[in-house]
Amino acid sequence: MEELGFNDYQVLASKTRKEFDEIKDMQADVGLGLAGEAGEVADIIKKHLAGAKLIDFEHLKEELGDVLWYIAEACDCFGFSMQEVAQKNIEKLKKRHPNGFGGYGIR
Ligand SMILES: [Mg+2]
Known part of the structure; x- marks a missing residue:
C-alpha cells in the first residue's frame, strides 16, 4: 500500500465531512468531537489498566x-494544513528536548 501523507489524508478526510451553516457550528463539532474520540482512546486504556479488558488493538487503532x-477537520476549520501542524510540533519538541526524549517512553 502506498504511504498516505498528512496533506493527502486531510484532503480525503474532508470529503467525508458534513456541511455546516456557520463556522461556529463546525468549531463546536471539531472541538467536542476531538475530545469525544480522545475519550474513547482513554476508555480503552482505562479498562485495560483496571483489569477489565485486554486491549483490543484493532479497536484502539480505529479510535486513534x-x-x-x-x-484533520480542526486543521481545515482553522485554516491549517496537517503538515504545518506536524512540522510545528516537531520544531517545538526539538527545542524542548534537544538531546532526545531521555526519561520518557518504554525502554
Ligand atoms: Mg470513535
Missing part, C-alpha cells in the same frame, strides 16, 4: 484514526 480525522 477517529482522533486523527477530527484533527
